[in-house]
Amino acid sequence: MSETSVREAEIAVEQKHVDVVYARVAEMRHEAEAMRTRGDALAHGARNEAVFEQAAMLFERDVMVRHATQILRTLDAEHEGLVFGRLDSTDGETQYVGRLGVRDGDFENLVTDWRAPAAAPFYQATAEMPMQVIRRRVIRSTGQSVVDIDDDLLMPESRLDSMAVVGEGALIASLTRARGENMRDIVATIQKEQDEAIRAPWRGVTEITGGPGTGKTAVALHRVAYLLYRDRRRMGGTGVLVVGPSPAFTSYISRVLPSMGEDNVELRSLSDLLDGAAATRVDPAPVAAVKGSLQMRRILKRAIREAPVDAPTELRIMYRGEVLKLEARDLVGVRAAVHNGRRPPNQSRVDAAEALLEALWRKADSYEDYPVKRAELIRDIGERIDFHKFVVMWWQLLSPAEVLRGLADRKVLARAAGRVLTRSEVDMVADSWTKPGWSVADIALLDELRVLLGRPPKRRRRVEHDPFAPVSVASGRRQDYDEYSHIVVDEAQDLSPMQWRMVGRRGKYASWTVVGDPVQSSWPDPAEARQAMDAAFGGPRTQRRRFGLRTNYRNSAEIFDLAGKVVRDVATPDQLPHAVRSTGVDPIILVTTALTKSAIESAQDLLTTVDGTVGIITATSRVDTLRTAAEEVGNPRLRVVDGLESKGLEYDAVVLVEPEELIRESSTGPRTLYVALTRATQRLTVITSNPTWPD
Numbered sequence: 001m002s003e004t005s006v007r008e009a010e011i012a013v014e015q016k017h018v019d020v021v022y023a024r025v026a027e028m029r030h031e032a033e034a035m036r037t038r039g040d041a042l043a044h045g046a047r048n049e050a051v052f053e054q055a056a057m058l059f060e061r062d063v064m065v066r067h068a069t070q071i072l073r074t075l076d077a078e079h080e081g082l083v084f085g086r087l088d089s090t091d092g093e094t095q096y097v098g099r100l101g102v103r104d105g106d107f108e109n110l111v112t113d114w115r116a117p118a119a120a121p122f123y124q125a126t127a128e129m130p131m132q133v134i135r136r137r138v139i140r141s142t143g144q145s146v147v148d149i150d151d152d153l154l155m156p157e158s159r160l161d162s163m164a165v166v167g168e169g170a171l172i173a174s175l176t177r178a179r180g181e182n183m184r185d186i187v188a189t190i191q192k193e194q195d196e197a198i199r200a201p202w203r204g205v206t207e208i209t210g211g212p213g214t215g216k217t218a219v220a221l222h223r224v225a226y227l228l229y230r231d232r233r234r235m236g237g238t239g240v241l242v243v244g245p246s247p248a249f250t251s252y253i254s255r256v257l258p259s260m261g262e263d264n265v266e267l268r269s270l271s272d273l274l275d276g277a278a279a280t281r282v283d284p285a286p287v288a289a290v291k292g293s294l295q296m297r298r299i300l301k302r303a304i305r306e307a308p309v310d311a312p313t314e315l316r317i318m319y320r321g322e323v324l325k326l327e328a329r330d331l332v333g334v335r336a337a338v339h340n341g342r343r344p345p346n347q348s349r350v351d352a353a354e355a356l357l358e359a360l361w362r363k364a365d366s367y368e369d370y371p372v373k374r375a376e377l378i379r380d381i382g383e384r385i386d387f388h389k390f391v392v393m394w395w396q397l398l399s400p401a402e403v404l405r406g407l408a409d410r411k412v413l414a415r416a417a418g419r420v421l422t423r424s425e426v427d428m429v430a431d432s433w434t435k436p437g438w439s440v441a442d443i444a445l446l447d448e449l450r451v452l453l454g455r456p457p458k459r460r461r462r463v464e465h466d467p468f469a470p471v472s473v474a475s476g477r478r479q480d481y482d483e484y485s486h487i488v489v490d491e492a493q494d495l496s497p498m499q500w501r502m503v504g505r506r507g508k509y510a511s512w513t514v515v516g517d518p519v520q521s522s523w524p525d526p527a528e529a530r531q532a533m534d535a536a537f538g539g540p541r542t543q544r545r546r547f548g549l550r551t552n553y554r555n556s557a558e559i560f561d562l563a564g565k566v567v568r569d570v571a572t573p574d575q576l577p578h579a580v581r582s583t584g585v586d587p588i589i590l591v592t593t594a595l596t597k598s599a600i601e602s603a604q605d606l607l608t609t610v611d612g613t614v615g616i617i618t619a620t621s622r623v624d625t626l627r628t629a630a631e632e633v634g635n636p637r638l639r640v641v642d643g644l645e646s647k648g649l650e651y652d653a654v655v656l657v658e659p660e661e662l663i664r665e666s667s668t669g670p671r672t673l674y675v676a677l678t679r680a681t682q683r684l685t686v687i688t689s690n691p692t693w694p695d
């Protein structure tokens with residue numbers, strides 16, 4: 001038989017099995033619908049245990065079918081298959097691997113879930129350690145049709161004559177596919193070193209490091225799916241949180257988990273981790289550096305001890321014919337004493353009232369011929385409406401937003417900062433808070449304030465308009481942030497210490513998967529961030545395991561060569577991954593002063609060359625101009641982002657505009673440029689006004 005006809009014959013064999021699987025899933029779906037109707041009736045009428053048991057069984061079935069239906073819906077939209085692998089072993093058994101475990105009516109295995117221990121050889125077997133696998137086959141489908149297969153012969157000596165072997169590399173085929181709007185799962189082609197990280201135990205902290213394109217994000221997401229499968233009871237109840245650098249990134253990765261049937265995972269970016277306070281901008285690097293460092297915590301703590309600007313500075317009260325007066329100095333003392341108490345300020349109003357009454361009594365006690373008793377004074381004044389009004393104005397319930405906005409006044413900030421910030425830092429940071437909206441760095445500060453201020457007590461009555469009620473930054477979507485059972489942090493090298501505190505607060509009892517690449521870091525003080533990270537994990541004694549990924553699956557070798565050049569002074573050779581795929585096409589470097597025009601022309605060119613997405617990456621200051629120009633092209637495959645936004649994303653082709661501006665804009669030298677240069681899978685064009693770039 002010719003090679004083509006062997007391939008076709010083998011495709012037909014697999015199609016037959018795939019048809020059986022889909023038919024079984026359809027059958028189960030029908031059964032489940034019927035059972036659901038019956039199950040409701042059963043559950044309502046349940047009288048004895050047997051019926052209960054039956055109802056519970058039906059429920060489990062139902063859950064499984066819903067799971068399958070959801071996966072199918074996601075896959076149908078992307079034309080991918082439920083079954084993607086097959087193992088032929090020395091014991092004569094054949095096993096299919098897929099996104100879901102499916103059994104036939106007799107409980108015989110039709111497909112093994114990729115996360116089950118039985119499927120592990122599909123990812124772990126090698127020619128050196130074949131794990132009894134003679135042939136490993138990757139099955140590629142479009143919807144329900146098998147379109148291709150690809151074999152790995154691991155034990156040639158055990159191969160039977162009837163066993164055909166076809167294909168030329170499922171991995172490479174998958175890597176050269178056009179990139180779309182969303183990241184795809186990699187279940188069919190997970191590599192051994194990746195699989196080890198995916199299947200690591202849930203406990204403690206799992207750190208995954210690797211250069212650009214080594215599959216860190218993909219591995220982290222598959223690990224979530226794996227943990228939910230293996231430890232659903234532990235993970236499923238309180239939930240898994242995945243934290244990424246930007247909303248563009250969370251949207252990019254949003255499809256991966258649903259394609260594996262997992263939609264119960266919260267994906268959040270650092271700018272929307274706090275409910276009700278989404279960031280709309282990014283601070284310039286020097287401002288972000290100040291706001292992200294731990295010294296901000298000291299400043300915020302001092303800020304909340306200050307009296308609000310409109311708080312009264314004197315208390316006068318008539319009592320039994322005398323004027324009792326607390327002067328500014330007295331009030332400052334009382335305020336400080338209340339702040340030194342145990343409770344956060346928003347829960348200390350009662351303490352404040354008591355401390356004021358105590359101070360009034362001390363005043364009264366110092367008057368001669370003024371026979372009042374302590375208990376009487378406290379009771380009488382404590383019940384008076386004018387005293388209550390004073391307390392409400394003097395000890396205001398504060399929202400995190402109000403406090404941070406208050407620091408836009410440079411005098412207020414300078415007072416809170418003391419000697420922690422220089423004068424120019426105070427100017428620059430105060431100025432940033434006069435701008436509308438919040439920056440990404442502000443979200444961590446608001447979250448810190450949320451905890452420092454404490455949750456205000458619930459009001460008993462609904463008041464129509466209460467000018468003193470705090471403007472809440474928490475909409476109450478999720479009250480108890482500290483309840484996640486597992487947290488994944490992607491691009492972890494970029495979290496500031498304050499952001500680590502924010503994330504750490506959400507994982508008091510969590511286990512962690514932390515993913516990053518130190519060479520791509522955009523944070524200027526890695527040591528301080530490292531310390532804050534350790535604290536988030538519960539201290540340096542928390543169990544850790546580390547995995548390093550060494551192969552760059554994204555970039556062509558030609559593109560990665562150029563990217564490697566720009567970080568040669570800040571990265572050691574062993575920090576750079578190895579790019580496996582060569583396209584024979586070198587990046588283009590275009591020297592011109594007509595940057596916008598050339599960028600658009602190059603992008604248009606590339607849109608005709610590649611089938612997937614094209615990204616224009618540029619300095620923040622150029623984004624608006626280029627976006628306007630790109631809109632005129634009117635092609636939905638074309639995007640414009642700045643260097644920081646490009647983190648974690650990928651495109652078929654990239655046009656990088658004025659590389660040196662990305663370096664100038666960043667506080668970490670060439671690292672952001674390195675990120676930008678490693679976003680393309682196939683083509684890269686760099687547009688520069690410097691004739692000697694990159695030398």
Ligand SMILES: Nc1ncnc2c1ncn2[C@@H]1O[C@H](COP(=O)(O)OP(=O)(O)OP(=O)(O)O)[C@@H](O)[C@H]1O
Pocket residue numbers: 171174175184185186189190191194210211212213214215216217218219517553554647648649650678
């Ligand atoms: N085993 C694999 N099979 C197929 N594709 C893979 C595999 N591993 C990684 N990829 C692909 O390589 C690309 C890079 O993966 P990913 O974005 O997870 O890398 P990363 O290490 O997070 O990159 P960066 O740090 O540069 O953002 C993605 O398109 C991913 O689908």
